[in-house]
Amino acid sequence: MHEMTHGVTLPKTPREFGFFINGAWRRGRELFERNSPSHDLPVTRTSRCTPEDVDDAVAAARLAFEDRRWAGLPGGARAGVLLRAAEGIRRRRDEIATWEVLENGKPIAQARGEIDHCIACFETAAGAARLLHGESFNNLGDNLFGMVLREPVGVVGLITPWNFPFLILCERVPFILASGCTLVVKPAEVTSATTLILADILTDAGLPAGVYNVVTGTGRSIGQALAEHRDVDMLSFTGSTAVGRSCVHASGDSNLKKLGLELGGKNPIIVFADANLEDAADGAAFGISFNTGQCCVSSSRLIVERTVADRFERILAEKMKKIRVGDPFDPQTQVGAITTAAQNETILGYIAKGKAEGARVLTGGDALECGKGRYIAPTLFSGVTPSMSIAREEIFGPVLSSFHFDTLDEAIALANDTVYGLAASVWSKNIDQALCVTRRVRAGRFWVNTIMAGGPETPTGGFKQSGWGRETGLLGVEEYTQAKSVHIETGDRSHWIAS
Known part of the structure; x- marks a missing residue:
């Protein structure tokens, strides 16, 4: 007999998840079993990846970025994938909410509300993918024209926390994808299920293989490997200020990767x-x-x-x-x-x-x-x-x-x-x-005169030791881009060396 609570059937055996690299599911040799914090029974088993798995995931994301299968698409084509993903989340809303509750312990009504916000994040990012643009400078004189191009930063490592496993994921992923970047995601070990479910949703929405990869395991091994990786161009981390500080050290000791950090608060x-x-x-x-x-x-x-x-x-x-x-x-x-x-x-x-x-x-x-x-x-x-x-x-x-x-x-x-x-x-x-x-x-x-109001249209982020950078809104797409200044001279050059 399956145990039931408030009309929900609790899993008789834990659901097993693999990890996701280059559009394909893999199974880890070692599994981590997660107990529900509210029902004291095992609900999921997820893979404990190895640093070699991280290397594979980064290599897949690198290839997918360099061959331009995603970055080379028009913004409108990227927007189409993001809108189809929003629909996929909407279709699987109850399933995602259930796994959020089972792994995290948050109330079902709250989980459903969060998933509605996640759908809005994908829809907002779809619009941003179309609207992302640079600048032109037509004021440099008749012989010089200036432009600022927005280019995706490259391979992004994304480390998310256990308190809002799906919400924080969706306040990052669609905006990172809108910019044209590729991703390696490392969810919190105790709440990995919904990050893995999103892999199937994005694949069904038409996201090319290698653009969204998920590795699972502990922060100490897999998170650290991602933070230190020399082929990751940017790391986005959400969590404690203490671990955020270790991400700064890891970046400095490796390739000086760009960092986006949303850290602690005492609000x-x-x-x-x-x-x-x-x-x-x-x-x-x-x-x-x-x-x-x-x-x-x-x-x-x-x-x-x-x-x-x-x-x-x-x-x-x-x-x-x-x-x-x-x-x-x-x-x-x-x-x-x-x-x-x-x-x-x-x-x-x-x-x-x-x-x-x-x-x-x-x-x-x-x-x-x-x-x-x-x-x-x-x-x-x-x-x-x-x-x-x-x-x-x-x-x-x-x-x-x-x-x-x-x-x-x-x-x-x-x-x-x-x-x-x-x-x-x-x-x-x-x-x-x-x-x-x-x-x-x-x-x-x-x-x-309100609290925790607002949607994905506006940017979020911290001052002081609460972090660096901004997520969501148009700034949340620009965060994952580099600005390139371009100058074009017209007409003949005024020679430096006299003839």
């Missing part, structure tokens, strides 16, 4: 007394609990005006208590399981540190018992000071620290008091106040 949500406090509380609860707080743009530092702080924290604590935590296959679930056992220990460790350092728990602060799997209650700390660990370090879990301020300048200083600069949010009905904060807080993504 402020600033609430002024004149804000709609119910709205702001709902935004804060969502901002820290979405994806179980395992989100680089989680709003993990609440900075609230002192005159309303107690009242606001009461409203927020009540909201956070009502968040539905549990089986991610329940359509009503808002917060699912913690994805890995190591991350579970890390989050609980930070909660213990917060208590030990003297912060007050207003709600949450404990692991939750849901029969099977790993769950943590959304947690709100008050009385947090800037020197505490929970104030400074990225927890990557549903843990929110509250600070109080008296003046606008103090709010901005608190918001900027971090090595990170990925995202920020301000809540105020005063346009002067909101705009001033927006312009002075250093973050790559900003929300005013």
